Amino acid sequence: xxxxxxxxxxxxxxxxxxxxxxxxxxxxxxxxxxxxxxxxxxxxxxxxxxxxxxxxxxxxxxxxxxxxxxxxxxxxxxxxxxxxxxxxxxxxxxxxxxxxxxxxxxxxxxxxxxxxxxxxxxxxxxxxxxxxxxxxxxxxxxxxxxxxxxxxxxxxxxxxxxxxxxxxxxxxxxxxxxxxxxxxxxxxxxxxxxxxxxxxxxxxxxxxxxxxxxxxxxxxxxxxxxxxxxxxxxxxxxxxxxxxxxxxxxxxxxxxxxxxxx
Amino acid sequence: xxxxxxxxxxxxxxxxxxxxxxxxxxxxxxxxxxxxxxxxxxxxxxxxxxxxxxxxxxxxxxxxxxxxxxxxxxxxxxxxxxxxxxxxxxxxxxxxxxxxxxxxxxxxxxxxxxxxxxxxxxxxxxxxxxxxxxxxxxxxxxxxxxxxxxxxxxxxxxxxxxxxxxxxxxxxxxxxxxxxxxxxxxxxxxxxxxxxxxxxxxxxxxxxxxxxxxxxxxxxxxxxxxxxxxxxxxxxxxxxxxxxxxxx
Numbered sequence: 229x230x231x232x233x234x235x236x237x238x239x240x241x242x243x244x245x246x247x248x249x250x251x252x253x254x255x256x257x258x259x260x261x262x263x264x265x266x267x268x269x270x271x272x273x274x275x276x277x278x279x280x281x282x283x284x285x286x287x288x289x290x291x292x293x294x295x296x297x298x299x300x301x302x303x304x305x306x307x308x309x310x311x312x313x314x315x316x317x318x319x320x321x322x323x324x325x326x327x328x329x330x331x332x333x334x335x336x337x338x339x340x341x342x343x344x345x346x347x348x349x350x351x352x353x354x355x356x357x358x359x360x361x362x363x364x365x366x367x368x369x370x371x372x373x374x375x376x377x378x379x380x381x382x383x384x385x386x387x388x389x390x391x392x393x394x395x396x397x398x399x400x401x402x403x404x405x406x407x408x409x410x411x412x413x414x415x416x417x418x419x420x421x422x423x424x425x426x427x428x429x430x431x432x433x434x435x436x437x438x439x440x441x442x443x444x445x446x447x448x449x450x451x452x453x454x455x456x457x458x459x460x461x462x463x464x465x466x467x468x469x470x471x472x473x474x475x476x477x478x479x480x481x482x483x484x485x486x487x488x489x490x
Numbered sequence: 491x492x493x494x495x496x497x498x499x500x501x502x503x504x505x506x507x508x509x510x511x512x513x514x515x516x517x518x519x520x521x522x523x524x525x526x527x528x529x530x531x532x533x534x535x536x537x538x539x540x541x542x543x544x545x546x547x548x549x550x551x552x553x554x555x556x557x558x559x560x561x562x563x564x565x566x567x568x569x570x571x572x573x574x575x576x577x578x579x580x581x582x583x584x585x586x587x588x589x590x591x592x593x594x595x596x597x598x599x600x601x602x603x604x605x606x607x608x609x610x611x612x613x614x615x616x617x618x619x620x621x622x623x624x625x626x627x628x629x630x631x632x633x634x635x636x637x638x639x640x641x642x643x644x645x646x647x648x649x650x651x652x653x654x655x656x657x658x659x660x661x662x663x664x665x666x667x668x669x670x671x672x673x674x675x676x677x678x679x680x681x682x683x684x685x686x687x688x689x690x691x692x693x694x695x696x697x698x699x700x701x702x703x704x705x706x707x708x709x710x711x712x713x714x715x716x717x718x719x720x721x722x723x724x725x726x727x728x729x730x731x732x733x734x735x736x737x738x
Binding site: 269271354357358359361362364365366367368 | 578592
């Protein structure tokens with residue numbers, strides 16, 4: 229019994245140490261990345277390519293997701309609100325729901341699915357085919373050439389994507405409300421605009437920035453630390469998306485707590 | 491001159507290098523031979539800082555490689571990787587001129603492209619290859635492009651990691667000849683990792699055999715056949731029986 233207890237405690241201890249050391253490695257990686265932001269050389273071409281991939285090319289999926297989510301939200305709120313005779317709150321709840329929560333979270337998860345996976349797979353493939361080593365021998369630091377442009381692109385594209393998702397989501401709700409639920413278009417827009425505060429929008433942008441950072445950082449971290457061969461690439465890609473999604477949702481909770489319970 | 495002093499390296503419980511001592515003279519073409527998994531690639535990667543040795547010292551022209559300015563130090567080297575390691579996101583000429591497009595050796599774009607095309611020509615590739623992507627090239631062509639990239643910035647020291655792996659015998663012969671020509675023509679110090687005896691005969695001035703993590707034998711290529719070392723003899727003749735254990 230005693231020996232069994234020791235084994236269990238030992239296993240738990242090992243698990244804790246592994247988790248803490250993994251967190252430590254990740255934090256050091258993030259700090260190393262940020263330390264490169266203000267130190268030359270800057271690879272502008274790589275940055276703009278990353279910005280295109282992370283931001284512009286994510287617009288269709290982000291837009292469609294937000295549109296359908298906003299539309300569904302309007303239907304749900306109308307149906308739920310009718311139970312306590314308050315169906316008229318649709319514009320306000322759609323706006324606050326999209327801007328405060330759904331817009332940023334949907335963008336974060338969509339970037340995690342689209343961008344994190346792609347960055348992790350690309351970098352892991354570069355690692356197993358010795359392209360990362362080749363970069364080093366060509367006097368080019370992978371952190372500066374590969375990681376920093378992508379993470380910076382995530383930081384900058386995140387808020388823009390969230391702004392787009394918020395707007396399209398509200399528009400989706402507007403279409404459903406005015407076309408099928410009988411809302412007056414002018415009143416709907418007025419109610420939306422009057423209800424939203426600058427704090428709502430700022431929190432949305434801040435979340436976008438944080439989620440863009442997390443998504444791109446996870447792709448780079450798992451890509452550069454991948455195992456060998458095709459299996460290593462697959463494992464790195466899977467782990468990067470899982471970690472990004474979980475961290476985005478955890479960060480969303482923390483940021484919501486900071487912004488709206490203080 | 492490159493000097494390895496008592497280099498040790500382990501990966502987990504696998505003690506790959508167990509005290510390697512070796513000197514490569516300036517302008518010499520040294521070929522490291524040995525079975526698969528004996529740490530040949532690990533050895534050259536320790537020079538470039540791609541792998542940190544657990545113990546020992548590496549000196550290049552008397553300077554400890556851990557105490558040099560990285561960028562200036564690395565600009566003295568060129569390397570041909572086993573699989574080519576070409577950047578598949580960029581066309582061939584940008585791969586070749588990678589070093590000439592950024593950092594201390596940066597040149598104007600047109601000049602960098604011109605140098606890339608000249609280096610491609612030097613390794614036997616036509617200028618029209620310059621705008622193709624690595625994935626559009628055969629294995630032999632990729633090796634040539636990688637060779638062109640290794641020599642593009644006129645390095646003093648070039649490492650060739652398994653330059654003929656995966657190529658047919660004729661293409662292997664062509665690459666070996668090219669390497670020999672370039673090494674002689676540029677007067678560089680070269681270290682080649684291989685287990686292909688044809689490469690050894692074409693490229694090497696000197697040969698070192700790595701076995702069980704140490705240099706088993708080192709001498710002139712012409713003396714290899716008469717080395718009297720049973721390990722070298724078994725390796726040169728490709729025999730399954732002998733002191734080198736083989737899995738069957």
